[in-house]
Amino acid sequence: MTTQPPKVLVTKIGLDGHDRGSRVVASALRDAGMEVVYTPPWQDIAAVVKLAMEEDVDVIGVSSLATDHLIVPKLMQALRAAGLQDIAVIVGGIVPDADEAKLLEAGVAKVFHPGSSLADIAAEVGRLTRARRALNVT
Amino acid sequence: MSAGLQADANPLAAILAGERRALARAMSAVENETAAGKALLHELQPHLGRARVLGVTGPPGAGKSTLVSALIGAWLSRGATVGVVAVDPSSPFSGGAILGDRIRMGAHQADERVFIRSLASRGHGGGLSRTAARVIDLLDAAGYDQIIVETVGAGQSEVEVAEIADTRVVVCPPGLGDEVQALKAGILEIADILVVNKADLPLADRTERELLAMLSLRHYDVWTPQVLRTIATSGEGVAELADLIERHALACASQRRSHGGRVRRLIAASAADWVKRRVEGLAGDEFEELCARVQSGELDYASADLRAVALVLRAEKQA
Numbered sequence: 427m428t429t430q431p432p433k434v435l436v437t438k439i440g441l442d443g444h445d446r447g448s449r450v451v452a453s454a455l456r457d458a459g460m461e462v463v464y465t466p467p468w469q470d471i472a473a474v475v476k477l478a479m480e481e482d483v484d485v486i487g488v489s490s491l492a493t494d495h496l497i498v499p500k501l502m503q504a505l506r507a508a509g510l511q512d513i514a515v516i517v518g519g520i521v522p523d524a525d526e527a528k529l530l531e532a533g534v535a536k537v538f539h540p541g542s543s544l545a546d547i548a549a550e551v552g553r554l555t556r557a558r559r560a561l562n563v564t
Numbered sequence: 565m566s567a568g569l570q571a572d573a574n575p576l577a578a579i580l581a582g583e584r585r586a587l588a589r590a591m592s593a594v595e596n597e598t599a600a601g602k603a604l605l606h607e608l609q610p611h612l613g614r615a616r617v618l619g620v621t622g623p624p625g626a627g628k629s630t631l632v633s634a635l636i637g638a639w640l641s642r643g644a645t646v647g648v649v650a651v652d653p654s655s656p657f658s659g660g661a662i663l664g665d666r667i668r669m670g671a672h673q674a675d676e677r678v679f680i681r682s683l684a685s686r687g688h689g690g691g692l693s694r695t696a697a698r699v700i701d702l703l704d705a706a707g708y709d710q711i712i713v714e715t716v717g718a719g720q721s722e723v724e725v726a727e728i729a730d731t732r733v734v735v736c737p738p739g740l741g742d743e744v745q746a747l748k749a750g751i752l753e754i755a756d757i758l759v760v761n762k763a764d765l766p767l768a769d770r771t772e773r774e775l776l777a778m779l780s781l782r783h784y785d786v787w788t789p790q791v792l793r794t795i796a797t798s799g800e801g802v803a804e805l806a807d808l809i810e811r812h813a814l815a816c817a818s819q820r821r822s823h824g825g826r827v828r829r830l831i832a833a834s835a836a837d838w839v840k841r842r843v844e845g846l847a848g849d850e851f852e853e854l855c856a857r858v859q860s861g862e863l864d865y866a867s868a869d870l871r872a873v874a875l876v877l878r879a880e881k882q883a
Contacts, residue, residue, distance in 0.1 A: 430596040431659060431684075456660035461684045463663045473674045477666070480679055482588040509585060562589075 432460045432555035435483045437474055438467035439501060440494030447519060448489035454544035455487075455551060471497070475504045478513055484555040487547075490519040499532035506533075512561060514554035518542065575600075576607045579706050584679060587706050591681055594698050605698055608705050615647070615704040616813055617711045619729030621691060621751065624717025626735040627761040629668035630796040632712050636672040637799070638806040639710045646672075647703030648680040650714040651692050659686070665714060679708060690724025691715035694837070697728045697830060718751055726754040727829050731812045733757045733805075736775065739767030752778065755789050756812050759805065763793035787815050842876040843869075851875055 436452040438445060445467050452464045463481050465474075478486055486505075488498055498517055505513060517529055518538040526537045536550055575593075578586030593601030618635070620628050629650065636646050650665035663682035672678050681699060688694045692715055703711050715725050726732055734755035752758070752775075760772045775791045790808055794801035854871055857863040 433592075452662060456655060456662050457658050459655075459659040461654075461661045461663060463666070463682055465667050470674075476674060477680075479585055480588050480681055481663075482592045 430559075432485065432551055433463070433481065433483045434460050434551055434555075435463045435465070435474070435478055435481065435486045436489070437465040437469050437477075437486065438489050438494075439469050439471060439474060440490070440497045441468065442490060442492035442494045443467045444491040445489070447491060448487075451487060451489065451518060451544065451547060455548055458548035458552070460548070460551065471501050471504050474501060475508050475510065478505070479508060479510055483513060484558045485514045485516065485551050487551070488515065488517050490517060490521065493520070495519065495521050495525060495529065498529055498534060502533045512558055514558060516547075516550065516554070518547065575604055579608075579702065580611060582707055587679065587702060588681070590702055591699050594702060595683060595693070595695050597695065605701065608701055611705040612701050613704070615700075615708055615711045616731070617700060617704075617713060617729045618809060619713050619715070619725035619732045620735060621715040621718045621722065621725050621732070621754075622735030622759075622761075623719070623737065623740065626717075626737040627796045628714050628717075628735050629665040631733075631735055631759065631761055631794060631802075631805075632665075632714050633669040633672060634794075634796045634799055634802040635712065635806060635809075636669065636678055638802050640672070640675065640677055642806070644709040645677045645707070646679075647700075647706070647708035647711045648678070648714065649683060649696055649699050649703070649711070650680065651683045651685055651696060651716050653716045654684040654686050656687070661685070679703065679706070685716055689722070691718045691722030692724050692728075700728060720750040723751055723754050727833070730816070731756050731809050733759055733809070735759045735761050736771060737762050738765045738771045740771070756787060756816075757805070757808055758789060758791045759801075760791065760793045761796055763801065764795050768793060787812060839873060839876065842880075843872045846872065846875055846879070848875075 434455055436448050436455070438448055452462045455462045463477065463483060488501070495517055498515065502515060505511060514535045515533070516536045516538065517534055520540060521529065521537050529537055535554055538547055575586050575590050579590055590604055594605060620632055622628050632648060636648065639646050648669070652661055652663045652665060654661045661684035663684060666673060666680045666682055669680060673680060683693045683696055683699060685693045696713060700711055700713055713725060713729060715722060732754050734751055736758055738760060758775050760768050760775065762768065772791055772793060779789055779791065792801060792805055792808060794805055796802065851872070854868055858865060858868045
């Protein structure tokens with residue numbers, strides 16, 4: 427049997443350039459046996475949608491540390507418009523409680539706050555990947 | 565939730581019609597070697613052989629991805645569509661990978677005429693992944709004019725790209741080793757074009773001279789490999805490189821990958837892979853005994869391998 431590791435996009439959209447967190451998470455997911463497409467910060471939404479589509483990722487992780495997180499609902503919209511609603515989106519970083527509800531309402535699967543464990547993040551990505559693949563049996 | 569899955573109903577038709585999402589999904593099926601992926605590849609066969617495939621290899625940090633990005637720009641400006649397959653290494657410990665080639669491909673990533681796919685090597689040793697050749701086939705069938713395959717950062721013997729590309733570019737950063745390195749067998753031998761990238765660095769002149777000296781000692785028939793200087797970050801030398809690739813393709817048109825020789829090599833590679841996996845999976849007393857006889861020195865490897873293949877074929881017949 428061949429291995430079919432989860433494929434994850436770790437990215438940052440908007441103007442926030444604090445990329446230490448996304449690098450740490452990308453490395454942890456790699457060490458958990460996942461294939462991680464990593465981008466530098468400052469991606470625009472159209473580029474992220476095209477990338478996620480071409481790479482056929484299971485999960486997109488968006489890191490936000492400087493109040494850019496309210497761009498994420500626009501990303502959700504763009505993913506739906508491209509027919510990519512089966513890709514799960516998680517957000518990690520500094521997200522006020524009131525905004526977390528908005529993100530979840532927009533379709534974000536999970537928000538990870540400061541202090542989250544890398545093992546928990548990897549476990550959630552694994553769970554979301556299994557759920558997506560159970561849905562898309564090819 | 566099924567709205568997003570419609571594209572997979574007839575993957576072949578969708579791919580031939582240029583549907584990018586169907587293409588991406590098919591690549592996953594091929595990469596994961598699913599039954600659907602194998603069936604699709606079979607149906608794909610009559611639709612192959614139109615695209616030109618360029619292989620780009622060289623050591624880590626040579627500037628392969630940046631040069632690929634510059635070439636994408638050159639081909640787009642000449643009216644071509646471009647597919648890219650970029651391979652990065654999987655960890656031998658966790659199996660995970662960071663796929664970071666496409667981030668060097670900047671603005672072209674967002675261009676609708678460009679399709680970039682990153683693959684992890686998944687333990688395959690030749691500088692590519694086991695399924696890379698078939699992912700290229702998918703891009704070919706989808707109608708991309710130029711396909712670029714970028715290997716993992718390669719050492720001296722990751723020469724598999726030679727098998728699947730029409731034209732092979734080896735990127736040599738300045739100042740890697742002395743003239744003896746340039747004489748060695750392996751990666752430098754497969755080059756149709758040797759690119760001294762980062763040519764603004766001080767040791768570029770020496771590297772270029774050493775490569776030229778290496779080439780002068782060999783004999784070639786259809787095509788004599790060329791040495792070219794580029795600075796991928798500024799675009800210097802890139803138009804010349806695109807021209808040279810074109811010239812090579814014309815000169816070697818009879819040896820293209822669509823030619824029978826490639827199919828022969830791919831069947832051989834696929835058969836070797838099948839036998840290897842089956843032998844590794846052999847179980848039972850007879851195989852244990854065979855191993856023991858080799859270990860004790862009673863039997864040599866050359867005799868043992870034929871017997872192992874016989875065991876595989878017998879097991880196959882019984883199955």
